[in-house]
Amino acid sequence: MAAARGAACYKSAVTSYASQWALAIALLAPAAPLFAACDALKPFAGGSTVYTHDQLVERGRHVFEQNCAVCHGMDASGGRGPNLRRAHIARAPDEAALCDLIETGIPPEMPDGGFMTDEDVREVVAFVRSVGRSAATAVTGDAAHGARVFAAGGCAACHILAGAGKGFGPELTDLGDRRSAAYVRQVLLDPPSRLPAEFLMLRATSRSGAAVEGIRVNEDDFSVQLKDAAGNFHSFDKAGLASLERLEGRTPMPSFAKLPPADLDDLIAFLLAPRAAP
């Protein structure tokens, strides 16, 4: 292992100088990138062995288990710290940002990785980037026809995809980054079998007997906010309700088990097709 890294966590203290230099360099040599990538990502930084991507990921898993799992869970699904098994980590959208974030930490809750070697950081970046990605699976359907199945199936009444549709259910624009074909197929055939951990449908009934059904947005000991099928938010004090039913296992998503198999394949191909956000 290379020697422990220097004071990566105190970058912020020299930001003004660094950005002045960066600006000067950019003006002198406009073709050069304005901001260099995190040091640990540079070729051969802190080590001489060249690993395949799979080897890097596997090595990164060990680094992760020993340094990160304390908060993020052994499988990166979260604990004291957030779940990292997602396509987009808001604070670290790409490799360089993730590398920076690991080196600098998020004071005060996430420690800086200043004690980690360049190799450690490079490997753990590879691992974390890998856990949010689904394994590539062959998609055989016709995405163009799948778009027509999507439209005919009324999916846009609940989901936003590439800027169009209604925001009741989860956005589907980047579904291909997040989910495997097998997963999407299972959700389409049997939606309740794959509900996210925090997902819950509620039925709130007022003392006058009026009931509102929707997806739970927030709940605390005293109040609840839910979102109805039209996408409207409702807020209730629990004390003012006649009843609050927890519709465990329920989802507004209908099953598409009755679609012809070819249409289902096409729909999956369309949903997983790579596309940029609008």
Added chain:
Amino acid sequence: MTSAGTRRVLERPRIAAQGRLPRAILRPVALLALGLVAAAAAAVAQVPYERIAKADREPQSWMTYSRSYTGQRYSPLAEVNAGNVQNLRMQWAYQMPDPANETSPLVVDGILYLTGPSSATALDARTGRVLWTWKRPIPPDFHLMQFAAANRGAAVLGDMLYVGTLDCYLVALDLKSGAERWATKVVDYSQGYGMTGAPLAIDGKVITGVAGGEAGIRGLLDAYDAATGKRLWRFWTIPGPDDKAAYKTWGGDSAKSGGGPTWVTGAYDPALKLIYWGIGNPSPDWNGDPRPGDNLYTDSFVALDEDTGKMRWHFQFTPHDTHDWDAGHVPVLIDAVLKGRERRLIVNANRNGFYYVLDRVTGEFLAGQAYARQTWAKGLDAKGRPIVIAATDPSDKGTFIWPNANGATIWFSPSYDPTRRWIYVPVRTRGATYFKRAMQFRPGRYYPGGGETEMANIDVSGEVRAMDALTGDVKWTFPLLSPATSGVLSTAGGLVFTGTDEGDFLALDSATGRPLWHVGTGSRVQSNPMSFGIDGRQLIAVSADRVLFVFGLK
């Protein structure tokens, strides 16, 4: 009730020293008088030890972490009660510079002192306006080996405020200006130590512990001369070869990286001259293989002689812990009749899911039972040792048990209500799959030896639990939607205050657990509430994320 007026009283002797004597003799007399005043000021410090020891004489003050040395976190103030708590309103708030605060303020003579990571601030307790601030720079090579760059509070004694810093200095600040009187290096932070807890100030001494249980530190508890900062004694929580019996509870040389931090403030019995402190987890946390044996004095309460630091007794809650069930708890001291005679007791709702009642003179186990969901032990034997269920240790493929590594409760304080003899405990209900991994120890780096994966869909919840403090029998529970994140305050007004993961700060009826008042703070509450008085009015303070909120009537 005293308020800012006390400060004026303290200033008065200097003005009185100006006499009506002839000028010729004024100078020497004045010099003499000034000398006497200075001597008097030195002799009569603002917060002599006796004020803290007799905390009940001035219920408007909050002069040590848990208000009194008993660790009870109970306020004798009763202006706010079940009949009027609905009228609680925010009186003022203070925006702190650092997020995710866990600090619990002190209030003395109209001034509120609060801490952040390596920082302290004095506020006018009536208005929240800043009187002074102090900050120690965090060195560039400091690497946090704790879960949060937190600070949970300060200690006050004499004319000084005592604060522990992340880089392991104990610092004495002048109460009136925030200027440093002394700063003593406790230990080398590069070995994985940090300081996040509130020190405990007793007569002439300041006691401080350390964090670092995830980095294989050798835990310690120190006493310093309050006036000079000179170290008076050190208690190693992980024995050396000289303590043969305890050293034998560590296979091979595993004691060298044994852990045992001391990050939560202890309690003190002046009559017995004993300090009580909770000791944290053994290292590595999740892999017990390298450290066969009970691993003393991890996961224990210890009773130490205040003058020498010598251990009088220890009681280990979780021998050979492999689940990070740190005994970093505030010990609660209670005097009561139990098993036929008057006893001095020490009680604890432990992270491992069991409630314990011990004799605090001898450390003898008197009573105990599970108070939260746990699946690792059948119960406690006659001596209070857990009867461990087989195959509950972390494993290569994962072992699911309750509670998770944060335990059935954690560092935040319980509260004891002496009028009912009930203890209120914030409870966490959450299991985890625990994994074990082989790991090499390297000083100053993480040394967890495994980890856990939490299962979101399996009964994740919490409660505030009121229990008979002498038995652990439940009196009422108030359900929380999520595992508890905040400490508890009980008051003579018949109220129990606490916060929640969802960000509510709330008041319960201490007799029934019925919710009487709540307000949304906008952030998870992960601190200990406290109460103080000013201008004859009772106020209640709690920090949530970056904000210290202060509530009162009208």
